[in-house]
Amino acid sequence: MKVLIVEDEAKLASLIVKGLKCEGIETDSTDSGTDALERVNRISYDAVVLDIMIHDLDGLSVLRRMRKSEIRTPVIIITARDIHEEKIEGLDAGADDYVVKPFYVDELVARLNAVWRRSTGRGLDVLSVGDLTVNMMTRDVKRGGKTINLPTKEFNLLVFLLKAPGRVFNRVQIFENVWDFNFDPETNLVDVYVGRLRRKIDDDYEAKLLETVRGVGYRIRDIDVS
DSSP states (O other): OEEEOOOOOOHHHHHHHHHHHHTOOOOEEESSSHHHHHHHHSOOOOEEEESSSOSSSSSSHHHHHHHHOOOOOOEEEEEESSSSHHHHHHTTTTSSSEEEESSSSSHHHHHHHHHHHHTTOOOEEEEEETTEEEEEOOOOOEETTTTEEEOHHHHHHHHHHHHHOOOOOOHHHHHHHHSSOOOOOTTTTTHHHHHHHHHHHHHOOSSSEEEEEETTTEEEEEOOOO
């Protein structure tokens, strides 16, 4: 799981990041609402932990802009006050859950796991679209019951696309998420790996899952193969 922490209280942000990393959760963090919006538009996170009381752009404004842009990433809001109206305002803006300061990190982890499961409609260990399934724990990939062997980068590419079926990702987004370093405009690495992955998951099947959106990028089609 990859989570963005949006918190301008440095000590709390550090505690959250350390706590989540101890649970094996990958994290990015920022103290800026404006930066948070830029990140969620560029990077596919599994969840966002968002403090309401950040300064340059408050958390509720960030959340409303995310939902207006059709970014459906699960969001857990952090509020400093146990006030019913504030919780309702956050949920009405599109939050999936909330925690009230002070809180224990293990509570936050449990809530993150819960909203992720709800958002995907399945357990944390399996991703699927149509007749394609990926077991995150065993790293088994199957389509139509047939096992597909994928090396690490092809597996990571498939998982990245499968986490948001139907969403189109450009080459920069794919490169920075799968290879985890800055995009080199001279490289065709993304296209090469997409081609390799497509041959393995699509060539032997009538319904094609890995789609090229001309002039934009790539996506896994959100289909139901019966």
